[in-house]
Amino acid sequence: MNHFKCIILAYIFLAISNSVLAQQISVKGVVTVGGVPKENINIKVVGLNKLVKTNQFGYYAFEYLSPGDYEIVFSAIGFFTKRQKILINDTLQTLDVELEQLASNLNDVVITGVNRATALRKSPVPIAVLTKKVMDQNVNTNLIEEIVKGVPGVSAVTTGPNVSKPFIRGLGYNRVLTLYDGLRQEGQQWGDEHGIEVDEYGISRAEVVKGPASLTYGSDALAGVINMIPYTPNFEEGKLKGDFTSNYQSNNGMVGSSLGLAYIQKDWKFTFRSTGKTAHNYYNPVDGYVFGTAFREYNFSASARVDKKWGYSKTAITYYDNLMEIPDGSRDSLSRRFTRQVLDVGDDIKNRPIVMKSDLTSYSINPLHQHIQHYRFYNTSQLKFGNSDLNILIGGQQSVRREFNHPTIPSQAGLYVVLNTFNYDLKYNLPDFEGIESTLGLNGMFQGNRSKDATDFPIPDYDLFDIGAFYFAKKSFGKIDVSGGIRVDRRNINWNNFYVGTNAQTGFGKQVNSSFTNAELQFPSFNKNYYGLSGSLGLTYNISEKLLIKANIARGYRAPNITEIGSNGLDPGAHIVYLGNRTFKPEFNLQEDIGIIAYLKDAEISLEVFNNSIQNYIYQSRLTDENGNPVVIVPGNLTYQYQQSKARLYGAELSVNLHPTKLKWLSFNNSLAYVVGLNKNEELLKERGIEAKYLPFIPPMQVRSEIKFTAQKKIGSFDKPYIKFDALFVANQNRFYALDNTESFTAGYGLFNTGLGSGIKSKSGKAIMDIFIQCDNIFNKAYQSNLNRLKYFEYYAATPDGRSGIYNMGRNISFKVIVPI
Known part of the structure; x- marks a missing residue:
């Protein structure tokens, strides 16, 4: 009897289950943008733990939903979020949606x-x-x-x-x-x-x-x-595409050419690029052609990437080669024409021969030049694990830097250093938990620097090991997006005793061992660990889709670099003797940022203000003796000693970009940048006052404006041609680090520029080329930027024209053509 009851109950349960399952239905559909199916759109059923994404055909589906009223949300980065209410009954439901792309x-x-x-x-x-x-x-x-x-x-x-x-x-x-x-x-x-x-x-x-x-x-x-991201191909497979770019600039005769190619075959993407640039000395109306500013540069890069269901892997290689002259600013005292160094021993800056005019516009590289080579090989990969992924980046780099500053022996490098670096970076994006997106990471580098056959040694041979770990997370609470994290770092830097002696044959310096006769210990051994704790916390309040407020507070950390703690010698290319300080502590800063951004119908407006307080700030200061006279260790070269103190920087950036919807051909973009840097060394301020009040190399207030007219359709063969006019207004910089004449007042200036460009297409609509023409500094304004190091390349206390140092580039007309392949 009991057995019979169990059978009856089982049949009743099965019948009820079948009735319930019969009520389970599906919702499917296609998401499009501009009529084109869109992949990776997030679709969520409100109130249920159900989330799917569209496939490559824009298709999505929800299975086993019970009848009732539902709200389905469609969202993706770069698109307006769409909410769709739907009544689900006992039939298959189809819900197709068109999303609108955000313009901002x-x-x-x-x-x-x-x-x-x-x-x-x-x-x-x-x-x-x-x-x-x-x-x-x-x-x-x-x-x-x-x-x-x-x-x-x-x-x-x-x-x-x-x-x-x-x-x-x-x-x-x-x-x-x-x-x-x-x-x-x-x-x-x-x-x-x-x-x-x-x-x-x-x-x-x-x-x-x-x-x-x-x-x-x-x-x-x-x-x-600043992350500079190279091109990644994204077009149909089996095609070879690319571009040939040619660039000419009138001021220094710069000629640049670059060939880039890309090919896609099934899951593989390949890229290749080769570039060459060369230029003679640049020109301005005060100095004429500035001797020692010519350069010749070559670049090569190639990459291969494979995309699979498990993720992707990209391997790339780059090579950079730059021959660049070394300006020193030496001149004839009366004519102000540039002179060249021809002697090592017995060189007198005031009696050097004048540079011939033909040499000023020659593309030949001066024997006194720098040769920079940089090799880069790396792999970046992503491994997907369901709702999480692991990102791995490993890379090797080698930087070879030679500076030739001996006119009597041009092949002898004054500085010759080779820097080898191995970088590693691992980031694990954890599965989302309660709406929290989080990442754990570990990264750092191994680095070694070695001097080769040189005569000057501004820094020691050193080894560096760097490691850091971090946790970063973000979550949205309705209209508020919150993100932040924490990081710990450790850096070890060390070097052995570094001895320097004199080469008996040349009379120049050379690296020697301790047993060498008259060996001088230029860099005593050093071994130190630096530790840093940093973090950030910020939020974005989305008042609406078009108005938001941002706030962030962050603590940063930086270990002193090699020249700040270890330098003790001449850098030939900079014409500066640097003196470091082995006792320096790491820099720490606390920065607060607040910003408001409005994306209106006819304008984009943003205002960002910041305050940055720095502990142990390191900066350069010119070294003087007890009488206030510049210390000269190497004749013809300045001497700078690094200092450390508290500092504060504060300022703001404002952007107002107008783009009237009824005048789509018009845009008017404006920006302002303002920063003040204060030296908070109380002891130095009491002793030297206003001379030490400000930090060195702080840019003055700048205002940029650009008005641009762009055709909204083809005009003959020209595809959306544009013409623009822009101006840069730079204020006087009277807030400068005047102590020991490290810096001087810099007058403000205004520069006016113009440009035009267009795509050119055939009658069938095929792209033929893009053309860009630009004229910078239309009125050939003579000016000096506060951040132009050449401003301080001057060897005379007084000059016939009352002008000191070297000026920035004059009028420059640029022509650039990009031809698609």
């Missing part, structure tokens, strides 16, 4: 300074994005100058047209971490006259992080990060 660049996806790809609007950290289109229109002689034109708050210390070291909000050198495709750049950045080793024609995008909140990269990102 606030919805650009960024990867720098965040734990994973993130919409720009969701990051509380100030981040700016520069596209290839904008960089092409900002025609310049190097990539950093293009970024300076396009991103408020970024400036550059320059040594002629080929060397630009980026500064962010008044902080530069090793405080700005430069990345190539996510790999940190390691190439003797301590040198004043040493720029980045990147092919500007191969960069498709630049992302700039302002401030120390970039925890994923570790030490040296105190001021921020």
